[in-house]
Amino acid sequence: MSNTIQGSALDQLFNEARTHNEWSEKPVDEQSVRGLYDLLKWGPTSANCCPARFVWVRSAEGKAKLSAFAMDSNRPKILAAPITVIIAYDLAFPETLPKLNPARGGMMRQMFLQPGIAEVTAMRNGSLQGAYLIIAARALGLDCGPMSGFDNAGVDQAFFSGTRIQSNFICSIGYGKADTPYQRNPRLTFEEAGQFA
Amino acid sequence: MSNTIQGSALDQLFNEARTHNEWSEKPVDEQSVRGLYDLLKWGPTSANCCPARFVWVRSAEGKAKLSAFAMDSNRPKILAAPITVIIAYDLAFPETLPKLNPARGGMMRQMFLQPGIAEVTAMRNGSLQGAYLIIAARALGLDCGPMSGFDNAGVDQAFFSGTRIQSNFICSIGYGKADTPYQRNPRLTFEEAGQFA
Numbered sequence: 001m002s003n004t005i006q007g008s009a010l011d012q013l014f015n016e017a018r019t020h021n022e023w024s025e026k027p028v029d030e031q032s033v034r035g036l037y038d039l040l041k042w043g044p045t046s047a048n049c050c051p052a053r054f055v056w057v058r059s060a061e062g063k064a065k066l067s068a069f070a071m072d073s074n075r076p077k078i079l080a081a082p083i084t085v086i087i088a089y090d091l092a093f094p095e096t097l098p099k100l101n102p103a104r105g106g107m108m109r110q111m112f113l114q115p116g117i118a119e120v121t122a123m124r125n126g127s128l129q130g131a132y133l134i135i136a137a138r139a140l141g142l143d144c145g146p147m148s149g150f151d152n153a154g155v156d157q158a159f160f161s162g163t164r165i166q167s168n169f170i171c172s173i174g175y176g177k178a179d180t181p182y183q184r185n186p187r188l189t190f191e192e193a194g195q196f197a
Numbered sequence: 198m199s200n201t202i203q204g205s206a207l208d209q210l211f212n213e214a215r216t217h218n219e220w221s222e223k224p225v226d227e228q229s230v231r232g233l234y235d236l237l238k239w240g241p242t243s244a245n246c247c248p249a250r251f252v253w254v255r256s257a258e259g260k261a262k263l264s265a266f267a268m269d270s271n272r273p274k275i276l277a278a279p280i281t282v283i284i285a286y287d288l289a290f291p292e293t294l295p296k297l298n299p300a301r302g303g304m305m306r307q308m309f310l311q312p313g314i315a316e317v318t319a320m321r322n323g324s325l326q327g328a329y330l331i332i333a334a335r336a337l338g339l340d341c342g343p344m345s346g347f348d349n350a351g352v353d354q355a356f357f358s359g360t361r362i363q364s365n366f367i368c369s370i371g372y373g374k375a376d377t378p379y380q381r382n383p384r385l386t387f388e389e390a391g392q393f394a
Contacts, residue, residue: 001221001372002338005206010336012199014239014329024198034387041384042211044331046345046366048382054391062394096389101382124324124345124366131328132211134241139207141199148243148321159394169243169321175198185245185298187238190231192293194251197259197356 013138018184020143020176021077028058028082028142028174036137036173043132045125047108048100051093052129053165055086065158066170071149081145081172086155087133089126091118091164126168134171143176210335215381217340217373218274225255225279225339225371233334233370240329242322244305245297248290249326250362252283262355263367268346278342278369283352284330286323288315288361323365331368340373 004010011017033056045051057066057078066086067078078084094112097105112118134144148169155167201207208214230253242248254263254275263283264275275281291309294302309315331341345366352364 001223002209002335002340004338005209005336006203009202009206010236012202013336014236014333017239017241019241026198030393033393037387037390039207039211041390042214043328044214044216044341044343046343048384050385050390052390055394056391057394059394065394096385099383100385103379121345123320127321127324128328128331131240131325132332134325135329135332136211138199139202139210141201143199144241146241146243148318182300186296187245188247188293188297190234193234193238193247193249194253196227196230196253196255197262 009139013135017138018176020145020172020174022177022179023081023172023174024177026082026175032140032142033083036133036140036142039139040129040132040136043129045128046121047097047104049093049097049108049112049121049125050100050129051089051122052126053088053090054133055088055159056083057086058083066155069151069154069158070147074147074149077145077147077172078170082174084170084172085133086159086167086170087126087130088160088165088167089122091122091166093122094118122166123168130169130171137173142173145172145176147171206336210332214335215373217342217369217371219374219376220278220369220371221374223279223372229337229339230280233330233337233339236336237326237329237333240326242325243318244294244301246290246294246305246309246318246322247297247326248286248319249323249365250285250287251330252285252356253280254283255280263352266348266351266355267344271344271346274342274344274369275367279371281367281369282330283356283364283367284323284327285357285362285364286319288319288363290319291315319363320365327366327368334370339370342369342373344368
């Protein structure tokens, strides 16, 4: 049985973590990105289907290509961040199940190939994996700036042409400037967000 | 700037965390559930829209009602767990935006009310919040057993009738028995799951 992790870690992951839109000059090296993937990949998905796919946009060319599809307010954030990752999901993920789930993969592959099932499974579990990315990045001392204000179809055409991969959201990663741009917004109370049953 | 959290915490959250399906007798008290919500609520969502809604099923009556809609293999897990939480999302979430986002809530409310936008926003961000729940629970020393094998429409009828709330997935919470039921499944390599650009 586990104990609660250190209070400073709870603060870093949740209580005091903030979305960042402005970035220090400190780069994010390839080793950090690979370390981030090797952490987030352990987050649970349905039948271990792991539908998320990640494009780690770091080159000037890649940033220009991605930012062209972003809302005006998001464009400078992408250009300024060391890396902006496209969190996507592959609708062809059932093909990976025999490898990812040796015990039940063949059966699960058939189930996920039923009409409509792959789509909702990919969106749900690909989004879970996007959240694992955010929390894992924070755990490694990185800051995140997740965004969904962009043209998904345009990004899919530019980055995933000829595949069944679809973009979900994007997230800048780096070391944020200390000053956050606005006051933290409130959250729903426990009762506003739910109930016991 | 933050550092990497302790290695033992990385292990507890990701590297050594496992999905649990069998539960010790130790209960999960109300204070723990409220503490869990007060941690997960800080996870970021688009425009702070916070669409997730949570039903914390802990009564015998609630467990019977929920388990009736579960796949055969999931039914005993729900009945045995101290709590199984229904992670849902409210398609009426735009109405909360003026409160949740004082600076831009009125404008964002209009945007999210456009046809089709609320649905994808609720599913994406409600799923993110479900992942925050899983990781926050682990951070507090709890174990999780997330499941999507159930009749969503039936659960919606039984728990959310007369609202625009829709179930997404469910997750048992408690203190797992030490023996996990099967070998850990493999994950995609960095290259299989993505690329630099």
